Amino acid sequence: METLMALLIGVLFTVGVFLLLSKNFLKIILGTSILAHGTHLLIITMGGLKKGMPPIVRGENVSYTDPLPQALILTAIVINFAVTAFFLVLAYRSYQELGTDNIDKLRGIADE
Amino acid sequence: MLLLYFTLLVPFLFALLVPLLYRYMPRIHTGWFVLVVPTGIFIYMINLIPIIAKGEKLVNSVPWIPTLGINYSTYVDGLTLLFGLLISGIGALVVLYSIYYMSKQREALHNFYVYLLIFMGAMLGIAFSDNIFILYMFWELTSIASFLLIAYWYQRKQSRYGAQKSLIITVIGGLALLAGLILLSIMTNTFSIREMIEADQMIVKHQLFLPSMLLILLGAFTKSAQFPFHIWLPDAMEAPTPISAYLHSATMVKAGIYLVARFTPVFSGTIEWFWLVTGTGMITLLWGSFSAVKQNDLKAMLAFSTISQLGLIMCLLGIGSASLYASTAILAALFHLINHSTFKGCLFMVVGIVDHETGTRDIRRLGGLMNIMPITFTLMIIGSFSMAGLPPFNGFLSKELFFTGVLEAARLNIFHLETWGILLPILAWIASIFTFIYSMILVLKTFTGKYKPNKYEKKVHEAPLGMLISPIFLASLVILFFFFPNIISNNLLQPAMKAILPGLLEGGGFENNIKIWHGWTTEVFMTLGVAVVGMLLYISFPKWSGIYEYLPEKISFNYIYDRGLVGMEKLAAKITKTYMTGIVRDYLLYIFIFFVVVVGGSMVLLNNFTFNPSGNGPVSAYEVVLILVIIGAAVLVMLTKSRLTAVIGVGVIGFVVAMFFVIFRAPDLALTQLVVETVTVALFLLCFYHLPELGRETGGVGLRAANLIVSLGVGVLVTLLALTAQSNPLVDPISTFFENSYQLAGARNIVNAILVDFRGFDTMLEILVLSIAGLGVYSLIKLPLARRDNK
Numbered sequence: 001m002e003t004l005m006a007l008l009i010g011v012l013f014t015v016g017v018f019l020l021l022s023k024n025f026l027k028i029i030l031g032t033s034i035l036a037h038g039t040h041l042l043i044i045t046m047g048g049l050k051k052g053m054p055p056i057v058r059g060e061n062v063s064y065t066d067p068l069p070q071a072l073i074l075t076a077i078v079i080n081f082a083v084t085a086f087f088l089v090l091a092y093r094s095y096q097e098l099g100t101d102n103i104d105k106l107r108g109i110a111d112e
Numbered sequence: 113m114l115l116l117y118f119t120l121l122v123p124f125l126f127a128l129l130v131p132l133l134y135r136y137m138p139r140i141h142t143g144w145f146v147l148v149v150p151t152g153i154f155i156y157m158i159n160l161i162p163i164i165a166k167g168e169k170l171v172n173s174v175p176w177i178p179t180l181g182i183n184y185s186t187y188v189d190g191l192t193l194l195f196g197l198l199i200s201g202i203g204a205l206v207v208l209y210s211i212y213y214m215s216k217q218r219e220a221l222h223n224f225y226v227y228l229l230i231f232m233g234a235m236l237g238i239a240f241s242d243n244i245f246i247l248y249m250f251w252e253l254t255s256i257a258s259f260l261l262i263a264y265w266y267q268r269k270q271s272r273y274g275a276q277k278s279l280i281i282t283v284i285g286g287l288a289l290l291a292g293l294i295l296l297s298i299m300t301n302t303f304s305i306r307e308m309i310e311a312d313q314m315i316v317k318h319q320l321f322l323p324s325m326l327l328i329l330l331g332a333f334t335k336s337a338q339f340p341f342h343i344w345l346p347d348a349m350e351a352p353t354p355i356s357a358y359l360h361s362a363t364m365v366k367a368g369i370y371l372v373a374r375f376t377p378v379f380s381g382t383i384e385w386f387w388l389v390t391g392t393g394m395i396t397l398l399w400g401s402f403s404a405v406k407q408n409d410l411k412a413m414l415a416f417s418t419i420s421q422l423g424l425i426m427c428l429l430g431i432g433s434a435s436l437y438a439s440t441a442i443l444a445a446l447f448h449l450i451n452h453s454t455f456k457g458c459l460f461m462v463v464g465i466v467d468h469e470t471g472t473r474d475i476r477r478l479g480g481l482m483n484i485m486p487i488t489f490t491l492m493i494i495g496s497f498s499m500a501g502l503p504p505f506n507g508f509l510s511k512e513l514f515f516t517g518v519l520e521a522a523r524l525n526i527f528h529l530e531t532w533g534i535l536l537p538i539l540a541w542i543a544s545i546f547t548f549i550y551s552m553i554l555v556l557k558t559f560t561g562k563y564k565p566n567k568y569e570k571k572v573h574e575a576p577l578g579m580l581i582s583p584i585f586l587a588s589l590v591i592l593f594f595f596f597p598n599i600i601s602n603n604l605l606q607p608a609m610k611a612i613l614p615g616l617l618e619g620g621g622f623e624n625n626i627k628i629w630h631g632w633t634t635e636v637f638m639t640l641g642v643a644v645v646g647m648l649l650y651i652s653f654p655k656w657s658g659i660y661e662y663l664p665e666k667i668s669f670n671y672i673y674d675r676g677l678v679g680m681e682k683l684a685a686k687i688t689k690t691y692m693t694g695i696v697r698d699y700l701l702y703i704f705i706f707f708v709v710v711v712g713g714s715m716v717l718l719n720n721f722t723f724n725p726s727g728n729g730p731v732s733a734y735e736v737v738l739i740l741v742i743i744g745a746a747v748l749v750m751l752t753k754s755r756l757t758a759v760i761g762v763g764v765i766g767f768v769v770a771m772f773f774v775i776f777r778a779p780d781l782a783l784t785q786l787v788v789e790t791v792t793v794a795l796f797l798l799c800f801y802h803l804p805e806l807g808r809e810t811g812g813v814g815l816r817a818a819n820l821i822v823s824l825g826v827g828v829l830v831t832l833l834a835l836t837a838q839s840n841p842l843v844d845p846i847s848t849f850f851e852n853s854y855q856l857a858g859a860r861n862i863v864n865a866i867l868v869d870f871r872g873f874d875t876m877l878e879i880l881v882l883s884i885a886g887l888g889v890y891s892l893i894k895l896p897l898a899r900r901d902n903k
Contacts, residue, residue, distance in 0.1 A: 001729040006834035008739050012765075014827030015746040017704060021697055021819040026755055026803055030762050033792070034746060037769050042830065044776055046837055047845070050729035054777040055862040057854045064862065065777040068847045071866035073781055075878050081788045082885035085795055089889045092799045101803060103696055 005045045012038030025091040025101040029084060036080040043069045043076070116172065116186060119156050120240055123149055123233030127226045134222035142221045143211035150203035150232060157196045164193050164607050171242070171306070187242035187306055190607025194446065195239035195370055197604070198453055202362040203232050205582040209461050210354035212579035213468060224264060224352070231257035235363050239370060243303050244293040251289060251331070254364050255282040261359060262351040274347030277673065281344045285334025289371070292327030295320045296378070309377045309614070316382065325379050328371065329388055336368025336422050339396040343669045346415040353464030356411060361418045361460055362453040369422065369449065372429050376612050380433035383527045390430030390521075394539050396423025401546035405553065405653075406660040410463045410473040413550055414456070417499065420547065421452050428514060431521045431536070432612070440520055442612055444513030446605045447626065451498065451506040451593060458586035459495035459554070462488055465575040465583070466558060470568045475553065480563030485574045487584075489559045494587040500551035500646070501544060501639055506593035508639070509626055515540065515635040541638055548646030549653070556650075597626035701822060708825040711833070721832055724839035735775060742768050755800055763793040780863045 012034055019031025047069035055067035095101050126149050134142045163170070173185035188196075207228070214221060234257060237250030256279070263275035297303050299318045300311040315321055332338075337345040348360045359365070372389060379385040400420025407413040425445050432442035465488050466481070467473045482489050494505060501511030518540045522533040565572070593600060630636070649656070691702070715721055742765050749761035766789035773782035853865035867875050 001731045001735065002838045003723075003725050003728060003835065004731060004736070004739060006831045006838065008742060009834055010827040010831030011743050011746055012827075013830045014823045015750050017823035017826045018750055018819055021700060021704075021823065023697065026758070026800070030749060030758055033762050034749065034765060037765055038830070040781075041769065041772065042834055044773070044778065044781075045834060047847075048727075048729070049776050052777070054779055055851075056779075057851070057860040057862065064847075064851060066845050066847045067850050067862040067866060068845065070778045070781055070863045071871065073778075074784055074863060074867060075874065077781070077784050077788055078878060079881055081792060082882045084792055086885045086888050088795050088799045089892045092802050093892045093895070095803055 001049050002045055005041060005049065009038050009042045009045065012041070023103050025095070025103060028103065029087045029091060032087065033080070033084055036076070036084075040073045040076060043073050115156070116170065116188070116240075117174065117184075119153055120186070120233070120236050122153065123229040123236070127229040127233070130225045130229065131222045134225075138216075141211050141216045142225050143207055143214070146225045146229065147204060147207045147211070149229065150200045150207060153236070154197065154200035154204055157193060157200055160188065160193055160196075161603050164188065164190055165603050167607070167610070173242075176246075181303055182245050183243055183303075184246055185242040185304060186240045188240065189611040190604065190609070191370070191373055191611035192239050194450070194604050194608045195366070196236060198366070198450065199232060199235050199239065199363050202358060202453055202457055203228075205457065205585060206354045206358040206362075209357070209464070209579060209582040210352070212576055213354055213464055214352065224261075227257050227260045227264070228355070228358075231261065231359060231364070235367065238367055242305050244297060244305060244308075245303060247305070248286070248290050248293060251335075251367065252283065252286050254359075254367060255279060255286060255335075258282070258348070258359050258364055261355045262348050264352055264355070265350070268350065270347070271350040274344070274350040278344040278348050280677075281334050281341055285331045285341065288327045288334075289331025292324045292329075292331065295324035295327065299324065305374065315378070321382075322384060325382075325385060325388075328375060328379075329392075332368035332371040333392060333426075334368070335371070336365050336426065337396075337419050338368070338392050338423060338426060339399050339419075340669045342396060342400065342419045343673055345419055346412050349409075349411040349415045353411070353460060353467065356414075357457050357460030357464070360415070361456045365418065365422055366425075366449065366453075369425050369429065369445075372426065373445070373608075373612050376429065376433050377614055380613075386430055386433050386527050388430070389433065390427050390536070393423045393425070393427025393430055394536065394543075396420065397427055398423075398539055398543045398546075401543045401550065404550040405546055406657070407550075408474055408476055410466065410475060410478075410554065410558065411460075413475075413554065414459055414463060417547070417550060418456060420543065421448070421456065421499075424514060424543075425449055425452070427536075427540075428517050429612075431517050434521070434524060434526060439609070439613065440513060441517035442609050443601075443605060443626075444510055444517045446608050446612075447506075447513060447597070447601070448510035450600060450604070451510045451590070454586045454589045454593065455495045455498040455505070455507055458491060458583045458590065459499070461579075461583040461586070462492045462495060465579055468579070469570075469575055470572050471570055472568065475557040477567050478558045479561035479567075480559070481572065482559040484563065484572050485559075487574060487580055489555075491580075491583045491587050492555050492559065494590050495583075496551040496555045498590045500548045501642065503628075504594045505590050506597070507590070509594060509597055509628065511544065511639065512630075512635045513626070515638050519634060537638075541642065544638075544642045545646045545649065548642050549650050552646070552650045553653075594628070597628070601626050701818075704822050704826050708822070708829055712825070712829045715829075715832065715836075721836055722839045723835050727838075738768050738771060738775075755803065759793065759796045759800055762796070763789065766792065778863075780861070 016031045016033075016035030016038055019027045019034065022028065022031070047066035050065075052063035052065045055064045055070065091101065098105075126146070130142060130146065133145050137145075160170075170188035171185070172187075173183045176182050176184045207225075210224070210228075214224060231254055234250045234253035238247055238254065241247040241250060259275045259279040262278055263271050265271045266275075296308055296315075299315040299320050300308045302308060302311070334341040345360060345365065349356055351360065397420045400416050400418075400423055404413050404416035404420060407416060425448055428441045428445035428448065432439065432445060463473060466478065466485075469485065469488075470478065470481070472478065498505030498507030501507050515537065518536040521529060522537050524530075524533060691698075745761040745764040745768070749758045749765075752758050752761065766785065770782050770785035770789060773779075773785055850862050850866055850870060853859050853862045853869075857865040857869040859865035859869065
């Protein structure tokens with residue numbers, strides 16, 4: 001299972017980076033989102049998959065899945081949500097304001 | 113010994129008070145308050161003289177960064193005390209002078225005195241520190257204080273230029289000094305200068321010996337304006353005249369002299385040290401005095417004269433490093449050090465007075481001031497004649513000792529002196545002639561001739577008494593030292609010589625008695641020759657002044673410095689422009705390529721890719737299906753041109769990832785992911801309504817191929833990393849600790865316990881991030897449209 005997941009993560013990273021390198025604002029945001037999914041899966045895979053019960057205490061002598069990656073990912077999901085939301089609104093506003101969604105045209109003043 | 117530390121810190125502490133005094137006591141010139149500091153320090157130092165003269169050494173240490181072995185250790189011996197007296201004594205006189213020179217109404221006095229006090233404290237720090245890092249810190253602090261003081265009238269372009277130049281040159285030297293000191297500490301395994309001196313026998317053969325010597329000398333030569341680094345000193349004359357008198361003549365530029373003297377016991381006795389210090393000093397002496405003659409500005413003339421006199425002292429220290437044979441040179445160096453501070457300090461103040469009263473320092477406009485400013489005229493005569501080496505002034509004595517020193521050196525037969533040594537007295541004599549000429553120019557061009565009132569912008573009169581006190585005091589010292597040189601010699605010079613030449617003390621002592629008259633010796637004839645030839649050349653100056661025009665501008669060091677600065681700026685801009693394109697995509701590319709090359713490269717080089725699927729969990733058919741769904745959705749997002757498809761594709765990925773969380777026994781993650789993904793897709797669709805169609809990627813196939821290669825590289829590398837990390841669990845997971853969450857935190861849900869209890873602060877900051885993002889979103893939406901307003 002971990003091997004399969006590693007391959008999946010590779011695909012997600014490839015797609016995420018490819019989108020990130022494009023010039024379209026929306027594609028870049030989608031790229032960060034996909035990159036985040038890849039990272040989350042990477043973290044949970046590193047903790048080992050399907051090794052025990054869900055991490056909710058229910059008595060002695062029970063083996064649990066590693067709870068630490070889950071805690072990390074939970075934080076990451078929320079942060080990622082915040083960043084994506086901000087990016088989206090920023091893209092929307094800059095398109096309204098500047099009339100382009102091409103990142104190459106979003107340049108500063110001539111002599112900065 | 114707390115008193116010593118307090119004394120060393122007083123300038124810094126008082127600097128904090130100065131702005132308050134300036135603000136709340138505007139009626140009294142701030143200088144009067146500041147005057148207390150150097151005067152107090154001077155009195156304290158005077159009290160140390162008998163203790164040090166007895167041969168005692170005061171060693172103290174206060175831990176500062178003990179983990180790094182950096183202690184604020186102080187060490188007081190004759191040399192330290194000599195500098196301490198110079199710094200505080202001249203400092204007091206300069207502050208007194210500045211009270212009359214700097215206008216209370218017009219100038220920003222608080223800045224002036226804060227910088228001055230910082231400098232004073234730093235300079236005392238250099239002289240008293242025993243730890244090399246403390247020494248270095250104070251060394252750089254003097255450069256910074258000097259920078260601030262040169263740029264004191266920062267509205268002037270020339271001030272800023274001079275300040276920058278002095279900072280660049282002295283800080284480069286300072287860095288070299290730091291490197292040299294570190295090399296020394298590697299060789300001797302100590303940070304204490306005193307212990308380094310004790311270890312001198314050990315390090316002579318060390319392979320780092322020569323590099324450390326060169327680096328330390330570079331530091332000393334840049335600070336003391338030695339050829340070819342002297343170019344910053346004339347430009348530093350843009351500073352107010354009290355500062356020129358203090359920093360750029362009497363004290364800061366002597367820090368290099370101090371350093372060379374301090375490290376003489378470590379490096380002396382080697383041919384490299386002898387010739388480097390002596391040679392550089394001699395060239396500086398010659399070039400400085402030669403260049404001084406052609407100056408039209410009185411201060412520029414004094415600047416070159418200072419350069420040349422510093423060269424003289426440096427040269428003597430070099431000769432003195434062959435100490436077993438030529439101890440007179442060290443005596444001469446130290447004596448001239450004091451004498452130079454007295455007569456040059458006096459001269460700077462006199463020039464300041466002339467500038468202050470007439471409004472010009474140009475000798476082509478000055479002249480005939482003798483009857484109008486008789487006291488100033490007398491002071492100028494005393495200072496200049498002392499500088500020229502004429503009796504009855506102290507410069508005569510040290511000039512004689514200088515000739516004795518070079519003659520002694522010429523008679524030695526070590527270090528190739530048997531062949532080259534004869535050059536030393538000849539060059540010294542030539543340099544002294546030029547010194548004589550510019551000393552005469554200083555006096556005669558300014559004060560004799562016909563007085564033409566219409567050449568001056570204001571009515572010229574004698575300076576106020578307060579302004580004259582300091583130069584009068586210095587001028588009296590100039591005469592006093594001539595008649596009673598041995599008061600200085602016995603109490604100050606002898607202990608200082610012991611510090612520079614510890615070996616000589618064991619070898620039976622040395623002569624430190626200074627006589628005014630030795631009989632008809634070679635030195636006397638040399639002085640007579642200087643006076644006669646100098647006078648002849650002064651009279652015939654218009655006939656031979658043409659030689660200065662033969663010096664081509666393009667090989668001057670100033671030209672090289674200026675062009676070098678411009679060239680380096682251009683080169684740096686050019687290099688930066690090649691990679692700082694301003695395109696985000698390029699920067700991302702750098703990051704990704706760097707990641708692939710460094711991480712992937714080290715993986716290949718260390719050959720540590722491993723693949724061991726034995727510990728893997730089982731795979732079931734529907735998981736494979738889910739994986740295929742994600743891959744399909746991802747590829748679709750990559751290829752599609754429809755924004756709706758892309759947004760839905762990303763949504764699919766998010767929801768399938770949530771399902772994976774269910775499979776991987778992470779119920780909290782699954783719930784959160786479902787909520788967040790739903791909101792995100794909703795947001796995407798909201799914005800999507802406003803954003804345009806995706807459209808074609810511009811940039812062509814090549815660009816897309818490059819993007820694809822880079823992203824494939826990243827993807828493959830991440831897969832390999834994941835597999836390797838999975839196959840090599842290096843350490844046991846720490847999660848067993850969290851499994852006691854019920855006992856520790858009273859929570860059954862371990863993940864929740866980690867978030868809100870064990871790592872509660874992380875979560876709190878996470879909420880902060882969320883709030884900031886929320887604020888950003890809110891304000892971006894609420895912000896009125898600028899475009900609409902414009903239309």
